[in-house]
Amino acid sequence: MPAYDVLRVFCAPNGGYGNELGVVRDGSALPGRAERQALAGKLGFSETVFVDDPERGIVDIYTPTLRLPFAGHPCVGAAWLLDVPELRTPAGVVGARQDGEFCWIEARAEWAPPRTLRRYATAAEVDDLAVPPPGEWIYAWAWEDEPAGRVRARAFPGRDDGIEEDEATGAAALLLTDRLGRALNITQGAGSQILTAPQPGGWVEIGGRVYLER
Known part of the structure; x- marks a missing residue:
């Protein structure tokens, strides 16, 4: 190996x-x-x-x-x-930059694989969701604080490969940002953080912290 x-x-x-x-x-x-x-x-x-x-x-x-x-x-x-x-x-050339504790990339929504963006009324509803059976790829989300752009989300790939839930998914955050047309601060999974920001010309920046595990 x-x-x-x-x-x-x-x-x-x-x-x-x-x-x-x-x-x-x-x-x-x-x-x-x-x-x-x-x-x-x-x-x-x-x-x-x-x-x-x-x-x-x-x-x-x-x-x-x-x-x-x-x-x-x-x-x-x-x-x-x-x-x-x-x-x-x-898919194309992905811009990248380091900004303090965050690493950012710049990509286009059409590069992301299809996702079902499913909105819920409250963050508590998203927290309480059970893992759905294999099928469609679902990004469940709700506003935690809409004026501040804070979102609660969970991601269910719907694949039959042992991965029932993705802890943090940049492509789905990219699609949600493109749909809403605004910067987002997303808490996904058990507690991961994804930052996004729309850019001119249909580009979206996605940023987060990265650590070397081993």
Whole structure:
């Protein structure tokens, strides 16, 4: 098995929570898609990133069962780890920047895979949701404080791969930000934090804290 790092992306202010991400820095160790898919399935993270060129930021992203042209928390984590100004994904070039404790990326809503954005009346309703059966990918959300842009959210991938709930999902936050047209401060899962901000020309910035787990 090739060496890989484990990051936590979109951590809370106290450094807790965040969504785990596997990063194989030497993508040449597993050049084939089938090999990469098999390793992503074995590791079992919601996403695993293979770095094909660390200087140019060329990355390849996999869930345990499929390859993704773009995904939010893998891009934030990879940008932080590689410390590059941009990442090159199959979907397009993702801008990246470091700003104090936050790492930010810039992407487009049309790059994100389809998600069902399901609004609830209160944050308590979102907290009380049971994991739905496999099927559609659901991003459940409610306003905690609408004037302040604070959102409570949970993400249910609906896949039959053992991942019932994603702790923090940048692509879904990107879609919600694009739909609402405003900056958001999202608390997702058990306590992860995702920040977003619309930008000119249909771009959206997504930011969060990243920690090296091992």
